[in-house]
Amino acid sequence: MDHALYVVQTPHEDNEDTLIHPDFTYKLSEAELVKFVRLRAANDALFTGKRNTSVIAWRAILKEMGIQRRMSTSQARKKWENLKKKYKEMKNPPPGVSINPTNWQWFSLMEDAMEGRLNDSEVLLSTSSIGDDGDYRPDKPRKRTRDPYHSEMELLVDGDDTALSGETAQDRADTSSERDDAEQERSLLDRAALETERLVMERERMVMDRERAGLERELASLDRERASLEREKAAVERDRASVEHERAQLEKERAQMDWDRARLERDRAALERDRAAPETRRRGSGNDGSRGTEHLADVDMEPASIERRQKFLDLFEKLIENF
The missing domain is CATH 1.10.287 (Helix Hairpins)
Structure with a gap:
């Protein structure tokens, strides 16, 4: 089997997520959130699950909305996961818990998105013209020193398949960031579930006291x-x-x-x-x-x-x- 040896430069060690100011989180308006959900539902085919496809797809959505310099792909992904989690909790509450889904203003929108009724609600985006990293640098960067020289690595190519011989610093940072985000989100969800259970128990106790x-x-x-x-x-x-x-x-x-x-x-x-x-x-x-x-x-x-x-x-x- 023939292999070709290529020497390529790795991407910058600082991606857009690491450049976001630690105290800055962009809050979507109601109109932006509706467009955000519709674009995500209409372009679900871009999220194939392959490596880095999620980042590219979110970049295309953020650029279409014009907020690529205010929200990072990590924040966009977390926002979408939180919306899905909230929808599932309202759709299928735990046994013994009574919840009215209509009390959440985005339930109907998320239900349409999850059931495929928004597949044709927005334009289909292309990832071929999302631009370079500079187009997604946030307006409030975090100062940090970085090496002007980029590391180099060997890339083995076998036909159309490529494999990295090692894990880049960007990959490790992405993995660590995703893990931290997942832990924080899980902690928030656990606290929310405990608070809901506490409120339910309080209501049941009040009913029992009246009886x-x-x-x-x-x-x-x-x-x-x-x-x-x-x-x-x-x-x-x-x-x-x-x-x-x-x-x-x-x-x-x-x-x-x-x-x-x-x-x-x-x-x-x-x-x-x-x-x-x-x-x-x-x-x-x-x-x-x-x-x-x-x-x-x-x-x-x-x-x-x-x-x-x-x-x-x-x-x-x-x-x-x-x-």
Whole structure:
């Protein structure tokens, strides 16, 4: 296999990301953010995943927007990743967390971008005329000393494929910057997730406190109703005992009345027997005749007394029945 040996100069050690002022971060306006998302969605084919294609594609987008000297490709990439992360969190929240996606103003825009509805929303860009590094130098460079001489390395070429024999300082800086950006972004997302979980737990705790207070009020109401029922039950028991006592008294009086009535019946029967005795018994002489007359007087007076006692017993019985 034939190989050609070439000696080439490596790119400048300082790329646009390292030249960005450490305290300067460009903030996109709403109109710029809409155009930023549309251009990224329409030119998704430029982001093939191959080495350095991402930087070139972002340069083309930033140049189309006219902000290539205010925002670096690293900042643009981070902005796009943050938008995607936010969209995924709003689209698929964690289990048990209720989120209204419409509360985020860029949800509809990102949903259109992620679902391919913005593929034809902007012009298709070309990476053939993105210019050189000088066109992407930021307006606020960070001062640093750099070697005026560039290192050289050997590049082996086999057909159309090229491979670098070593890792350049720019590659290491890019890798380190991307790793730091990823760590910082992960930390921010973790803090945001923890804050969201804390807010959800606070809302759930407030709901549980309200429900517990409601249950305690209902329990107190039930206790009051139970005490009222106990008092009513005691009153009913007292009334029942009083009624039982009065009933026992009436039973005793009724038994006494029955006994009196039986006695009256016996007296009446005895009177009837005395009336039916032979008349000769009332006749006699001497003292016997006077005693017979006295006995007859007693017999004649007793029916009146018996009648009065009978009327009294009848009235007393009616009184008991009415009671």
